[in-house]
Amino acid sequence: MSEEKKLQIYDFIIQIQSIAKIGLKYSKDPYAIENYKKIEQLSLHLLENIQDVNFERNNYFKRDIYPTPNISVRTCIFNDIGQVLLVKEKLDGGYSLPGGWCDFYDSPSVAAIRECEEEAGAIVKIKRLVGVLNRTPFKNKISVPEYVIIFEAELLKPLKGHDHEISEVHFFDVNKLPNFSNKVSGPEMKKIIKSAQKGDVIYD
Numbered sequence: 001m002s003e004e005k006k007l008q009i010y011d012f013i014i015q016i017q018s019i020a021k022i023g024l025k026y027s028k029d030p031y032a033i034e035n036y037k038k039i040e041q042l043s044l045h046l047l048e049n050i051q052d053v054n055f056e057r058n059n060y061f062k063r064d065i066y067p068t069p070n071i072s073v074r075t076c077i078f079n080d081i082g083q084v085l086l087v088k089e090k091l092d093g094g095y096s097l098p099g100g101w102c103d104f105y106d107s108p109s110v111a112a113i114r115e116c117e118e119e120a121g122a123i124v125k126i127k128r129l130v131g132v133l134n135r136t137p138f139k140n141k142i143s144v145p146e147y148v149i150i151f152e153a154e155l156l157k158p159l160k161g162h163d164h165e166i167s168e169v170h171f172f173d174v175n176k177l178p179n180f181s182n183k184v185s186g187p188e189m190k191k192i193i194k195s196a197q198k199g200d201v202i203y204d
Contacts, residue, residue, distance in 0.1 A: 006050060011136070013050070014145060017043040018067040069134075069145040073112040074099035076130060076152045076196035077122060083171035084193050085155070086178065087119050090167045094181030097189060098122065099148070108149045116153060120169045121160040124153035130195055131202035138188035152196045 020043060023036035074097040077085040086095040098119040102111040109126045116122040130150040162169050172178060174193055180186045195202045 007139075010047075010050060013043050013046045017047070021067045069147045071102045071108070072099060072135075072146055072148045073102060073108055073115060074148055074150050074192060075112045075116050075124065075126075076150070076193060077116065077120075077124060077155050078152075078197065079155070079171050082174065082197065084174055084177075084197075085120060085122065085169065085171050087162065087166045088168040088170070088178075089181040089183060090165055092182050093167075093179075094183075095172075095178045096181045096184045097192065102149075109151065112149070112151045112153065119163045119166050121162040122153075122155055122169075123157045123160075125156055127152045127154050129201070130192065131200075133188070133192070133202060134204060135188065138185040150192050150196070150202070 016039060020036045020040035024033060024040065027033050027036060076097060079085070085098065087098050088095050098116045099112070100115045100119070102108060103114075106114070112126060113124055116124045128151070130152050133148050133150065135146040135148050159169060174197055177186075177190065177193070180189050191202065194200075
C-alpha cells in the first residue's frame with residue numbers, strides 16, 4: 001500500500017474514532033453507547049494494524065475526553081537584514097523554526113517564548129500572531145492531528161546556549177533556506193516564513 005493511501009485510510013479511521021468518542025461522551029441511549037464502544041474498539045484495531053503499535057498503554061487515542069487536535073507553536077524571528085532564525089535538529093540534521101508543544105495551562109505566547117529560549121537560546125518579545133495552520137496536509141507520515149499557532153517575535157538579546165536536541169542556530173536568507181527537518185515540511189515552513197515576512201495572516 002502506498003504511503004498516500006495509508007495516510008488517507010488513517011485519516012478516515014481517526015474520523016471514525018472521533019465520532020465514537022463523541023458518542024460515548026454525550027449519548028444516553030444504552031444501545032447506542034454499546035455500538036459506539038464497538039466502533040471505538042474496531043477503530044483501535046485498525047490503527048494497530050496500519051501503525052504496528054499496541055494501544056494497551058495510555059496514549060492519545062485512549063483518552064476519555066472529547067477528541068481534539070494537539071496544539072503546537074512556531075515562531076519567526078527576523079534580524080535587521082530580514083534573515084530568519086532556524087534551528088538545526090540533531091536527530092536528522094534538518095532545520096525548523098523554533099517551536100514545540102504547548103504545555104498545560106500555558107498561553108500560546110508563553111509557550112512560544114519558552115520554546116524560543118529553550119531551542120534557540122533566544123530571548124524574545126512576541127510582536128504579532130501570524131496565524132493558525134492545520135499541519136495534517138503538510139505531514140508525510142502518520143501522526144496525531146495537530147494545529148500550529150504561529151507568531152512573529154523580536155529578538156531582545158544576543159543568542160545564548162541552546163537545547164541539547166539542537167546542534168546549531170543560524171539566521172538564513174529567506175530565499176536561500178536550508179533543508180528542513182523531517183519533523184516539519186519544506187512547503188509548510190516556507191509558507192509560514194513568507195507570510196510572516198510579508199506581514200500576512202494565514203489560517204487553515
